[in-house]
Amino acid sequence: MIFHLTLPTIINQLVNGFALGTLLVLMAVGLTIILGLMRVINFTHGVLYALGAYTVVSLITYTGFWPCLIIAPILLGLLGMGMESALIRRVYVRDPLHTLLLTFGLALMIEDMIRMAWGDAAYPIGTPAILAGVIDLKVVIFSKYRIFVIVFGFLLLTALWYFLERTHLGKTILAGTFDREMVVALGIPINLLFTITFGLGAGLAALAGVLNAPIQGVFPPMGSSILMPCFVVVIIGGMGSFWGAVIGGLVVGVTVSFTVEVFSAASEVIVFVLMAIVLLVRPRGIAGIEGLLE
Amino acid sequence: MRQAPTPPSVVMDYLRMGILFAVVAVMPFFIPYVGGYVGLAVEMVIFAIFAIGFDLLLGYTGVLSFGQAAYFGLAGYTMGLVCIHSRVPIVVGMCAGVALGVLAALLIGLMIIRKTGIYFAMLTIAFGQMFFFIASRWKEVTGGEDGLTGIPRTFIELGPLSWNVNNDLSFYYFVFIFFVAATLAKYWLIRSHFGQVLKTIRENEVRAQMVGYNVRRYKLYSFIIAGTYAAVAGVLYAMFLRYMYPQTLDWIRSGNVVIMGLVGGLGTLFGPIVGAGVVTYLMNFTSYYTKYWQFIMGVIFVVFVLFFPRGIWGFVERPDAQTRRGKS
């Protein structure tokens, strides 16, 4: 390990870290709310992310990059809602292990379906023209696109926060993560709430996939490779907690970035080391709901 | 006073195991008629060993680990490395592989056994992934993504005996010995006091503790035993392929053994064996016709979880059917 970290490098890695972190946050928030409200461990989150990225692959020649930011979440949100109401709902009454296994099986299927539809090759996606290139401040150089990801992600999270904390539907979802049965006792249609929440999570995952496409390109196992880090973020941040997912995502993003810089061989393992530490020392995570799935 | 119920007849059990062993013993000869080959039969039996141990943990103790592949891969790599870099007999290399796998299971188990449910499962994934990344990044030692080639499969030497297992058919019977041992060991375990206690833990962990059993300790032992089975399977797999690669360690591979258990039927002696056989066979079969075997696996999985959660063998017999009569 070499600690030749100059200021420009540090800032650069912070930017990269925050960009990666933003993507993780977008996915982890969906994952953690699905977990908190529905007690479902959603292994399909990864492939929904991948499908978002593949939407870009299919549409970019017709519509360019920007419309994908809207089309992909909507399409995949609908797919998510369909999956939830047709399939996942059937195993709610059983051992939680079964939802885990079911979503795992679905993820396996969908990943290969991606290969069937788009082939095995990786697709590089060009950065949209306006955002190509760097911002050169002499002292430090930033990738324009990554700054965009951070800013966009921040705005989106603000909108999401607003939705959850300020709209009626959002507040109902939050109430459900706290006391699901009371929400039922108030006459609120809980099944509808579940479907909407799952769709929301799916849409967020798809969006993260779109955003990531110009950074890492698009390749079939991209879903599996991001899924574990997302679970790590959820665990670090605390299951069921919005802010936990935000903080956890940024922490993990920055940690990974710095590990890439300092000891790149460990950059994939570091998330798991982090997770193991958190689970062994403070299993509730930063802000988790106690007793969830213990 | 009434007599205590007699334990189910061992004769029947040994008879059924005998039939199983007989079928497995002749499998290399009939498998070509169903589109297979000896090498496939070897794989089926190796994964059966893996699944049998896994089932002890999930089907009998009720503990889900999504990281058993870690011990499978670690043992395989260790055996490979020991045999490649030193002149020790293969048997010694095998023992080294298994020993390391068991040690890893022991250490990790000690660390994580306090946690339960999803936390425990995630920790098993975490450790599995740590091993996976070490295997794929530590090029100098493990060969990285290219894998570890040149694992020897030549002579098994024990005292005066020397057995050439180079060809697949003889290796098959070498593996068969382990399979018989693995099945018998599981059978004795589940009929022993230890196995009985595991079942009570699966059924009602709190009450098991309240009647006086140290539940944590039993879970740890079960975890280590499952790791041992995984390690043995891993060593045999390394020898079979003469090659070890990182994907043997990742969580999707761990997921495969979960599928095998579920499809076959958890909590039964024959279930995991049937499951491992069916899944391995199908994976091989479908990859002839399509490269999308993962899709087929996923479909099978989804169908079983939705409609046949008791698995194939679960249809034939209730998990651990020591009870004969029906409702009261």
Add this chain to the structure above:
Amino acid sequence: MNLLETKGLGKRFGSVLAVNGVDFSIAKGELKSIIGPNGAGKTTFFNLLTGMFPPSEGQILFKGTDITGSTPEQVAGLGIGRSFQITSIFPELSVFDNVFIPAMRYYPRDQARKKAMEILEDVSLADHAEIMAGNLSHGDKRHLDIAIALTCKAELLLLDEPTSGMPPEESARTTELILKLRNEHGYTIILIEHKMDIVLSISDAITVLNLGFKLAEGTPDEIKSNQEVQKAYLGGLDNSNLHPVAASRRPNAAKGKELLRLEGVNTFYGESHVLHDVSLTVREGEVVTLLGRNGAGKTTTLRTILGLTPPASGTINFNGGRVSGLSPQAIVNQGLSLVPAERRIFANLTLHENLELPFFTKGIPAAEKRDQINQVYQYFPALERRRHNKGNKLSGGEQEMVAIGRALMGRVRLVLLDEPSQGLAPIIVQDVAAIIREINKRGMTILLVEQNALLALDLADRVYVIDKGQIVYEGDAHTLLADRELSRQLLGV
């Protein structure tokens, strides 16, 4: 020397003292019962004795040795066996294995087999030895639960509501079993029970817990005549409110049209038969109160009406239409709402947001919503000041008020109120009672479940008393209020 003794035993959960300085002792061969109203700390006391968690203060002595802080396995090893209020057996193992496997911890295999059969004979389950435990009837399962507790070479048995969910014949069999265990086998027994007839008839001594501390102790006769104990069970009213009951009756109370009717309702929790042929009616504009001791089935009745625990048989009609078998969502939309005993305010929302939440799909115009919420602030002026505080920052009284306010949102015609006075200081209880009166005066129909019987009888027009899941009394509220002897019989000790 006492077999078991506790000195100043206490357990704190956060800021709540669930068990508070309890001194208890039992000598070999005795049969003592622990009773007390809801939330008294009885099960927590058992949990402390069996080592489920360490006490916050005090000591536990078994045969003179300090065993405080032992783990559950160690406690079992000492010879203390425990049965559970919610049946805890090994469902997919045979009845025999349920007892045999635990016994193997203490006996070598062959002896364990014999011992297991002996235990099964004692609880009359020997015939069922080979049956899968999950297939037993509810009563048999409860007996199996007890049988498992006997396997640890037990000298002391802790039995937690052994007759819960049992009809009278089975309760009688269980009572016989308990006596047999003590008389013929010499077990020392501590019993938690709610069924007063059983407790009074078989106990050598009774300990009464209330709100975590020991209220009284003595022989059954002593406890029966203990005023403090009766008061704990019946509740009480500040004298100023025991004004002539007639004055608080509303003139239009008597003959409104029928709004809610239950007929022959049976409800099960799993196989526990909790409600037996329950029938009751509530007329428009009335306050009807449902009283009973804890475990009698009061909350279950409310949950059944709302569809949270659907009835197994019988009908429930509301406002002319059948609601039994509908989802809670549909039932609530007919005009029913619930104020749960634990309040269940959403801690992650503010007070105001909690009030707004029920409007999810009710399709009510914004102006009407605002009016309804403002109405609640008028009822409870103290809440308006706190409207932006998160739910978990509210006091118990405030939470109760919010829960009541929340239940009024929408087009509600009948409010199901579950134990509004629980855990509240007397002065807050007065405020809440006044509001309940006010709400009713403005036309809201109320079905009130309470443990504080005197409070409820003062508020109500009519009363039903439920005991062991059956309606045992129906009548005019102030008649029962005036008849102290009858009240004591039905509701006290």
